[in-house]
Amino acid sequence: MSIKKYTIGTPFVTDATVKEVKAENSIREYISVKENTIELTFPLSPDDIIYGLGEQLGGINKRGRKYRSFCSDDPCHTEDKEALYGAHNFFVLSGKDNFGIFIDFPGEIHWDMGFSKEDEISIVITGTDADIYEISGESEMEIVKEFRDLIGKSYLPPMWAFGYQQSRWSYPNKEQIDRIVKGYEDADIPLDTVYLDIDYMDNFKDFTVNEEAFPDFKEYVATLKKKGIRLIPIIDAGVKCEDGYDVYDEGVENNHFCKDRNGDDFKAAVWPGICCFPDYLKPESRKWFGDKFLTLTEKGIEGFWIDMNEPALFFSMERFKKAVDYVKKYNGEDLNCWDFFSYRDQFSNLSNNNEDYKNMHHLDGKVSHYDVHNLYGYMMMRGVSESLPKDSLLFSRASYIGSHRYGGIWTGDNTSWWSHILLNLRMLPSLNMCGFIYTGADCGGFNGNASRELVIRWMQLSVFTPLFRNHSAIGTRDQEAFAFSDSDEFKRVIQVRYRLIPYLYDLAKKCCDNNELMFKPLGFEYKDKLSKECDDQLLLGEEIMIAPIYEQNKSGRTVYLPEEMTFYKLSGNKVTHKEKLSQGIHYVDVALDEVPLFVRKGKTVPLCAPAKNVDSLDKTVTEYLEG
Amino acid sequence: MSIKKYTIGTPFVTDATVKEVKAENSIREYISVKENTIELTFPLSPDDIIYGLGEQLGGINKRGRKYRSFCSDDPCHTEDKEALYGAHNFFVLSGKDNFGIFIDFPGEIHWDMGFSKEDEISIVITGTDADIYEISGESEMEIVKEFRDLIGKSYLPPMWAFGYQQSRWSYPNKEQIDRIVKGYEDADIPLDTVYLDIDYMDNFKDFTVNEEAFPDFKEYVATLKKKGIRLIPIIDAGVKCEDGYDVYDEGVENNHFCKDRNGDDFKAAVWPGICCFPDYLKPESRKWFGDKFLTLTEKGIEGFWIDMNEPALFFSMERFKKAVDYVKKYNGEDLNCWDFFSYRDQFSNLSNNNEDYKNMHHLDGKVSHYDVHNLYGYMMMRGVSESLPKDSLLFSRASYIGSHRYGGIWTGDNTSWWSHILLNLRMLPSLNMCGFIYTGADCGGFNGNASRELVIRWMQLSVFTPLFRNHSAIGTRDQEAFAFSDSDEFKRVIQVRYRLIPYLYDLAKKCCDNNELMFKPLGFEYKDKLSKECDDQLLLGEEIMIAPIYEQNKSGRTVYLPEEMTFYKLSGNKVTHKEKLSQGIHYVDVALDEVPLFVRKGKTVPLCAPAKNVDSLDKTVTEYLEG
Numbered sequence A, B: 001m002s003i004k005k006y007t008i009g010t011p012f013v014t015d016a017t018v019k020e021v022k023a024e025n026s027i028r029e030y031i032s033v034k035e036n037t038i039e040l041t042f043p044l045s046p047d048d049i050i051y052g053l054g055e056q057l058g059g060i061n062k063r064g065r066k067y068r069s070f071c072s073d074d075p076c077h078t079e080d081k082e083a084l085y086g087a088h089n090f091f092v093l094s095g096k097d098n099f100g101i102f103i104d105f106p107g108e109i110h111w112d113m114g115f116s117k118e119d120e121i122s123i124v125i126t127g128t129d130a131d132i133y134e135i136s137g138e139s140e141m142e143i144v145k146e147f148r149d150l151i152g153k154s155y156l157p158p159m160w161a162f163g164y165q166q167s168r169w170s171y172p173n174k175e176q177i178d179r180i181v182k183g184y185e186d187a188d189i190p191l192d193t194v195y196l197d198i199d200y201m202d203n204f205k206d207f208t209v210n211e212e213a214f215p216d217f218k219e220y221v222a223t224l225k226k227k228g229i230r231l232i233p234i235i236d237a238g239v240k241c242e243d244g245y246d247v248y249d250e251g252v253e254n255n256h257f258c259k260d261r262n263g264d265d266f267k268a269a270v271w272p273g274i275c276c277f278p279d280y281l282k283p284e285s286r287k288w289f290g291d292k293f294l295t296l297t298e299k300g301i302e303g304f305w306i307d308m309n310e311p312a313l314f315f316s317m318e319r320f321k322k323a324v325d326y327v328k329k330y331n332g333e334d335l336n337c338w339d340f341f342s343y344r345d346q347f348s349n350l351s352n353n354n355e356d357y358k359n360m361h362h363l364d365g366k367v368s369h370y371d372v373h374n375l376y377g378y379m380m381m382r383g384v385s386e387s388l389p390k391d392s393l394l395f396s397r398a399s400y401i402g403s404h405r406y407g408g409i410w411t412g413d414n415t416s417w418w419s420h421i422l423l424n425l426r427m428l429p430s431l432n433m434c435g436f437i438y439t440g441a442d443c444g445g446f447n448g449n450a451s452r453e454l455v456i457r458w459m460q461l462s463v464f465t466p467l468f469r470n471h472s473a474i475g476t477r478d479q480e481a482f483a484f485s486d487s488d489e490f491k492r493v494i495q496v497r498y499r500l501i502p503y504l505y506d507l508a509k510k511c512c513d514n515n516e517l518m519f520k521p522l523g524f525e526y527k528d529k530l531s532k533e534c535d536d537q538l539l540l541g542e543e544i545m546i547a548p549i550y551e552q553n554k555s556g557r558t559v560y561l562p563e564e565m566t567f568y569k570l571s572g573n574k575v576t577h578k579e580k581l582s583q584g585i586h587y588v589d590v591a592l593d594e595v596p597l598f599v600r601k602g603k604t605v606p607l608c609a610p611a612k613n614v615d616s617l618d619k620t621v622t623e624y625l626e627g
Helices: A141-150 A174-187 A217-227 A246-253 A282-290 A315-328 A337-348 A352-357 A369-386 A419-433 A452-462 A487-514 A529-533 B140-151 B174-187 B219-226 B247-255 B283-292 B316-330 B337-348 B353-361 B369-387 B419-433 B452-462 B487-514 B528-535
Strands: A002-008 A031-033 A038-043 A049-052 A063-068 A090-094 A099-104 A109-113 A120-125 A129-138 A165-166 A193-196 A230-237 A268-269 A273-276 A302-309 A393-396 A407-408 A468-470 A537-540 A542-544 A554-560 A566-570 A576-579 A584-590 A594-601 A604-607 A623-627 B002-008 B032-033 B037-045 B049-054 B065-069 B091-095 B097-105 B109-113 B120-125 B132-135 B164-166 B193-196 B231-236 B267-270 B273-276 B303-307 B393-397 B408-410 B468-470 B539-540 B544-546 B556-561 B565-571 B574-581 B585-587 B595-601 B605-606 B623-626
Touching: A002 A031, A049 A419, A090 A141, A099 A141, A141 A419, A165 A487, A165 B574, A174 A217, A174 A487, A174 B585, A193 A487, A217 A230, A246 A273, A246 A282, A268 B337, A273 A529, A273 B193, A282 A369, A302 A369, A315 A352, A315 B337, A315 B556, A337 B267, A337 B337, A352 A369, A369 A393, A407 B267, A419 A537, A452 A468, A452 A487, A452 B353, A468 B267, A468 B468, A487 A604, A566 A623, A576 A623, A584 B585, A594 A604, A594 A623, B002 B032, B002 B140, B037 B132, B049 B419, B065 B408, B091 B140, B097 B140, B120 B556, B140 B419, B164 B487, B174 B193, B174 B219, B174 B487, B193 B419, B193 B565, B219 B231, B247 B273, B247 B283, B283 B369, B283 B539, B303 B369, B316 B353, B353 B369, B369 B393, B419 B452, B452 B487, B487 B565, B487 B605, B565 B623, B574 B623, B595 B605
Parallel strands: A165 A193, A165 A468, A193 A230, A230 A302, A302 A393, A393 A407, B164 B193, B164 B468, B193 B231, B231 B303, B303 B393, B393 B408
Antiparallel strands: A002 A129, A031 A038, A038 A120, A049 A090, A063 A109, A090 A099, A099 A129, A109 A120, A268 A273, A537 A542, A542 A594, A554 A584, A566 A576, A566 A594, A604 A623, B002 B132, B032 B037, B037 B120, B049 B091, B065 B109, B091 B097, B097 B132, B109 B120, B267 B273, B539 B544, B544 B595, B556 B585, B565 B574, B565 B595, B605 B623
8 A cells, every 4th residue: 555646847736635745756657748748648458447537427437438627517418528517636447457546737637548549548637747646555445545545534514414405596585495395394305405596696696695585584594494494505606796796896905806817807707797706726815705604604504505616607708799799790691501600609619618717817817727727616615614614514516636625516417317317326436536425416407307207216316325405407397306296205215315314424424534435336345247347336335235226117127236135125214125135136126215225244224213304303223224 | 900080170181191091070088179289188007108209219118208299400319309300200008008199290299298297198289280090909019010001111222221331421532432441341341331421512512423522423433333332422401502503593493492481482501501492392393303313323323311301400591690680789788697698599599490490481382391390301202212213222311200111211410429329229119110110320329439349339239220320420530340449349240230131131121011110129029017118128020139238348238038038149250159048137248249139939040141241142041040
C-alpha cells in the first residue's frame, strides 16, 4: 500500500487532498509532458476493469468509452455524453495490474478508456501543471481506502436528511407547499422536507424571499418544522446585477466578483438575467458569500442545495450581440442549408461556451476561469459549508474531489427515462469511491413526464440512497408520491425507507469515518466472472445486495447471487417474503409496493418501525433480517 | 375471426387496405366523435399487453407510454420521443379481451396507452374522418394475419439485398468507394452493396451524378457489379429549385409540385437549399417522379433508398425571414433569460414546423399537407416502386401502412448507443405486424462514435435482420467492418449471415406470402409470464430464438428458455458450440466473433457455406442445426 506523487510544473493548489505527500524526484514512464498537455498512457489487458471517475455515464466498468472532466450543465444525459456536472479525476485499474490514479488538475481532462484502442487508456490533461497520484494496494478496496484517506473525510448530513424528500421546480409559494404537505398528510405518506426551487426568491436574487409568496417566511418555516418538515431552499452561484440589491452592491464594492479580460466585473446571464459571479476561489469572497446563508438559517432554515455552479452561463451580452450582428447582415437572399445552420447555431451555441469561460477570471484577474473551471462549484460549497452551522444539510450540483468534505451532491437534471434508474445505480459506487457518500439522483426523473410505474420502481432503488428526493421539472406531470392512483403502494415503499434509516445512517457514518464504500460493485468482493461483470446489482454495506427492477412492464427480474443469500421483500411495516436462495441466477417477482433486498449469509440487518418523519422515528430495532 | 369497419365522416382514401370491407351501420361504444376529433377509449386489465404500433420506441409491450402518429425526422431517439419516421396505426390488445385496431387516418394521432391512466387506452384522432377497423381472432397471431391480409402482401427484395451492406454519409466519390471495396477485399469480408448518400449528386439534385466524382458512372457501376457489388444511391423527396435543372423545370411546367396557400409552388429548404416537393399524392406526379429513377437503372443501378420523405423541412424562407425580423428588433438592452430563449428558439423551432406543413398543399391546393402528412413517404415509395423494374431493392425512411407493399423501411437516424441495439430488436416484431418485413436499423449506429465492441455486438443481432446495413454519419468514427483491429472477428460474424441467407430469404418470402411474422415476441407462442414479459429475445420463424448481447463489457448474458432448446454458437464457417439447454434461465457466454442462437425442439435450421457475396453463394445445405 503506497501513494506516489508526481508533480509536473507548478500545479494550482486545489486543496483536493489533505495529506502531505512528498513528490517523487522523477516521473513515471506512463506520463509524457508535451508542449501544452500532459498525457498518460496505460496498456489494458483483455480482462482489465476500470472503476471510478465519479459522476459519469457508462457502466460500473468505465472501460470502452470516452469521458471529459469539465463540470457541465447538460440536461440531456444520453449515453454518448462525456461530461456531467462533476469532475472526479480518480480511477482504479483492476486486473493484471492493480493501481489507482488521481489527477489533481482543475481544468479540462480527456479520458479515452479503451475506446479508440481497445487495449489502451489514453488521458490528455489540457495543461502542463498537475499533481498525479499513483496509489497501489492489494485490492481495489485497499486502493480506494488509501485514496479516500488522501482526500479527507466525507461529509455526512444530519439524520433527518435521510428522510424522504419532495421537490419540484417549483413550489413557488406558501399555498403550493401547503398543498404538497397536505397531500402527503392526507395520503399518510412520510415526508421530511420540501424543497424551494428558484421561484421562491424575489426575481431569482440569492438570499431574498418573495414576500408576496411567503408573507412571514420565518414563521412559516417554524410552522412546518412543528410538523417535522423542513424547507430546503436553493441558492444559485450567480448574483443578479441590480443596483440597490445588497448582495450585488457589496460584491462590487468589496471586489468579490470574477473579472473579465479587461478587469471589469465579468457578467453573464442565468435565471436572474445578467449576473456577476462571486470569486469563490478567493477565501474572503467565499466567506462573504457563505456568511450570507446565515440570513436564511436565522429564519430557521437548516439545509440548502446549491446549483448552477459549474457555473452554467446561458449567454453573455457580448456574444449575444455578436450573434444579433451576424443575423442583421442577412441580406434577404435565399439560403442554403449550411448558411441556415450557421444562423441557427449563432444562438444555440451561446450557452456554457468556452469563450465566456476564457473571458471570466479569478483572483483579481490573475487566473482564467477556463483553467480552473472544475473548482468553481467546489469552492462555492466550501465557503458555504465553512459558514453554516454544523449539522446543516448541504449539497451541490457541480463538484470536484475535495468538495466531498463539505457537502453532498445530487446527480443533476436527469430525465424520467427507465435507463436513468440504471444510470443512478451505476453511478453510486463510482461516486462513493471519489468521496461522495451523501448522494442520490432525482427520483422519478427531473425532465420529462413520468409514469406511475417508473416513479415507484425508481423509489425501490432510492430507498437505499442517502439522498432520497423526488424532483421534477416545470411543465412536467406531477410526480409526488400522492399524485398517482393508489398512493398506498407508494406509502408502503417509502415506509421501508424509514425502517432502514438507522441502519443506513450508521452505515453512511461508518463509511465517512473509515473511508469505506456504502455501495460497492459485486466485483470488489467476489472474483467470479459474473460478479465482475455485474452492472445492475450492488452491495450495500457488508450486509445487503440490492437488485432493483429498472424496466417497464415487468413483474420481476433475474438476479445473480454470487453466494447463498436470503431474499427479502419488504412492504410497509411488513416482511412479505423471505426465501433462502442458492448461489446462481434466479428470477424474482417484485410487486410495485415491495422493496427487494438480499441479505448476505451470516449478516443481519436491523429494522425499526416506520414513522411519519425522522424526528419522530423510534430507532428501536423491531425486527432483524437474517442472512 | 372477423373484421369490422367503422367509417366516420368521409375518410381520405389512403389505399392502406386492399380488401373491400363493408362499413357497419353503427359505430362501437368505444368510439366517440367530437367536434374536431374522434376519440377511442378502451379499458386495460392489469395483465393486458399491447403489441404493435410499428416503428415506435418503448418495449415490445407498448403499454405505459404515449405515442404520436406523425412521420418525424428526429435524429435523437431518446426514450421519451413519441414519434419517429413512420406512422403505423395498428395495435393488438392481448389479455382479457383480444382484438386488433387499425385506424386508417393519414393525419396526426395521439396514443395514450395506459400512461396517464394505468387502466385505460385513450386515442385521439385529430380529425373527424377516419376508417376504424376492429379485428377479432382467437390469438394474437390470428389477429395479425387477418390484419395483414387486409393490408396486402408485403414487399420482398431480391436475394442479394439480404447480403451484408455498407453505407456512410458519405462516400462522395469513386476513390472513396474503391477504398471501401478494397478494405473489404483485403480483409476478406463478404460485401454485397455500397451505398451512395447525398454527396454523390451534383449539388444534391435528384437523378444527377457528380461527374467529377464519378467520371463514367455507368461503367463504374458495371465494374463493381463484376465484383458482385451493387451501388445503391439515395434519392431525396425534395427537388432543388434551379432553373435549367430538368427535373425542376418539368415539375413546374407540368404542375407536379405541392402548392402553398396562395397556389404557388410550395418551397422549403432541405439539403439542396430551397426545394419544391413533388405531389406524390397525385398519381401522374408520382409516376413522373418514379419514372425518373429509370435514368439511374439505365446506368445499371438495381436498388435505391429514398429519404427525407416525412417530408423533413429544414426551414422555409418565409419563416426564416420572420425570425430575422424578430432578431432585428433587438434594441441593445440587457436581456433576461426568457427573452434570450425566445431569440434562440426563433431559429431552433424552424425545422419540421407545423406552420410549414399547414402551408403545404396537395392535389392542386385542395388538401392541406398537415391533414395527410403520413402519406407523403408512402406515396413517394409507391410511385417509385410502380416505375422500377421488378426485383429492385427499394426502401424508405418515412412510411405508413400500405407502403409495406411497395418497399422496405430502415429505422432512420439512430445513434451508436448500446440501448439502440435493444431498440432495434424490440421494433422488429412491431414492424412485422404492420407489414414491414424487409427492415433493419443502421447497424453500429448512425449518429455518434461507435466502439469496436458495440459494432460487433450489434452485428450479432443484425445477422438476422433482412436489411443488414452498417451506416454512420458524417464526422463520426469509421465503422466499416475492416476499420477496427482484428477484422477477422467481424468477418466471422458476417460470414454467419451468409450461411443463413437461404434460410432467412425463404423465411422472409413465406412471411410475405402467408402474412406471417419473421420476428415474433415470445408471448405469441408461449403463455407463461416470463415469455409474455420477455423484451430482449425474439422468435425468428418457427425454428429459432435469438438473444443477442446488448451491453458493454459483457462476455455473455442471461437468457430465458420457455422450453428446452439447443444453444448454438456459430463463428465463420464453424459451429463452435452446441448444447441442449433445459427450460428456464441460463447464463450463456458469447465471444465477440460468435453468433448465438437457439434452435427450438424438433426444428431444423439449414446452413450453407459462406461466400464473398450473394451472387456467388452456393445455396446447397452444408449442415443442419438440429433443435
